Amino acid sequence: MLEMLASAQFWMDVFKIIMIDLLLSGDNAVVIALACRNLPLDQRRKGILFGVGGAIGLRVILTFFAVSMLALPYLKLFGAVLLLWIGIKLILPEDEHSTDSVQADTKLFGAIKTIIVADFVMSLDNVLGVAGAAKGNIVLLVFGLLISIPLIAWSSQLVLKLIDRFPFIIYAGGALLGYVAGEMLVSEALFSALVEANRYFHWLIPMLCALLVLLVGKWLVMRKVEIVRAIDLVDEKVPVKSESKSGMER
Amino acid sequence: MKILIPVDGSANAQRAVEYVIKNAAMLKETPDVVLLNVQWSVATGNVKLFINQQTIEDYYREQGIEALRTARAALEAAELPYRYHISIGTPAEAIVQYADEQAVDQIVMGRQGQSGLRTLLLGSVVNKVLHLANCPVLLVK
Numbered sequence: 001m002l003e004m005l006a007s008a009q010f011w012m013d014v015f016k017i018i019m020i021d022l023l024l025s026g027d028n029a030v031v032i033a034l035a036c037r038n039l040p041l042d043q044r045r046k047g048i049l050f051g052v053g054g055a056i057g058l059r060v061i062l063t064f065f066a067v068s069m070l071a072l073p074y075l076k077l078f079g080a081v082l083l084l085w086i087g088i089k090l091i092l093p094e095d096e097h098s099t100d101s102v103q104a105d106t107k108l109f110g111a112i113k114t115i116i117v118a119d120f121v122m123s124l125d126n127v128l129g130v131a132g133a134a135k136g137n138i139v140l141l142v143f144g145l146l147i148s149i150p151l152i153a154w155s156s157q158l159v160l161k162l163i164d165r166f167p168f169i170i171y172a173g174g175a176l177l178g179y180v181a182g183e184m185l186v187s188e189a190l191f192s193a194l195v196e197a198n199r200y201f202h203w204l205i206p207m208l209c210a211l212l213v214l215l216v217g218k219w220l221v222m223r224k225v226e227i228v229r230a231i232d233l234v235d236e237k238v239p240v241k242s243e244s245k246s247g248m249e250r
Numbered sequence: 251m252k253i254l255i256p257v258d259g260s261a262n263a264q265r266a267v268e269y270v271i272k273n274a275a276m277l278k279e280t281p282d283v284v285l286l287n288v289q290w291s292v293a294t295g296n297v298k299l300f301i302n303q304q305t306i307e308d309y310y311r312e313q314g315i316e317a318l319r320t321a322r323a324a325l326e327a328a329e330l331p332y333r334y335h336i337s338i339g340t341p342a343e344a345i346v347q348y349a350d351e352q353a354v355d356q357i358v359m360g361r362q363g364q365s366g367l368r369t370l371l372l373g374s375v376v377n378k379v380l381h382l383a384n385c386p387v388l389l390v391k
Binding site: 027030031033035037038114118121122157160161164228229231232233234235236237238239240 | 290296301306307308310315326334337338339344348
């Protein structure tokens with residue numbers, strides 16, 4: 001345990017996990033806050049508490065499930081492809097697809113259900129990324145989970161502000177996910193003979209995967225260059241309240 | 251004269267509002283004051299799958315109205331007519347976009363009092379507006 005802390009590789013992995021957690025768990029906080037909005041005030045705190053608790057529990061289960069799944073043959077291959085896609089999707093600007101989503105719940109149970117279901121869907125990318133970066137190391141897995149907890153509970157404005165300040169974070173994150181996908185590929189049992197025969201594959205494949213994500217992501221971004229316009233929400237004119245004023249003048 | 255004051259509910263923004271109120275008397279005619287609050291678009295992509303549009307907009311509106319509250323109170327106390335607007339987007343870009351759309355004569359902003367590390371990590375809206383704006387920008391200290 002202690003010599004693990006002294007190795008550069010360990011801290012590299014820690015850094016990877018923090019990056020993945022930061023970039024892939026922003027949405028949860030927003031869903032929790034919004035799902036509980038229509039609840040009566042006294043139930044709101046309860047809803048947030050149960051929602052966050054459930055979301056964290058779910059993520060712990062999903063993470064360990066993902067790790068055991070990745071131990072099976074072929075599934076690493078599948079996981080790696082999925083990670084490549086997650087990396088590319090991170091670089092792409094959001095599509096403004098307007099969907100008729102679930103009606104906002106005014107009941108506590110309904111709000112909690114929304115949070116849990118949403119968290120299940122939105123955690124998958126994060127869980128896969130962290131499981132891949134941890135490479136089965138329990139300490140790293142638990143660390144990754146711990147880091148993600150405040151990110152689930154807090155506002156996601158932090159991530160938006162960071163990306164606004166340093167737009168390259170998105171590309172760094174995409175490349176990182178590609179790299180982790182590459183690491184997953186070379187550790188796939190199917191290719192072990194091939195990788196052992198060409199030891200340089202250990203770094204070459206992850207590098208190539210990172211490059212692949214960057215190139216495909218950049219290419220897709222360039223294909224749909226459109227500046228995201230700010231949306232106008234409220235516009236109102238407030239005149240001087242003339243009655244009080246004219247009253248005073250008289 | 252059309253003056254745009256971007257506000258976020260902070261004391262810095264409030265100083266800009268008070269500056270405009272104080273100086274309104276010096277102008278030949280009553281200035282056309284426009285308050286703007288920009289909400290970060292936090293609810294995108296996945297969030298929209300689970301939360302309906304109405305709830306999202308209500309949330310932005312509530313946050314925006316809250317951020318505008320002190321500025322509006324000050325203008326109403328000074329009996330200045332004004333308009334207010336809430337946009338959703340990236341603050342600096344949205345401010346400049348709105349200033350262009352409304353063809354304002356001046357943007358008046360409070361200088362942010364963020365500490366060193368925060369400015370380094372998160373940048374400042376003021377800096378970005380200074381670079382992007384197409385009209386004079388007045389910084390109130």
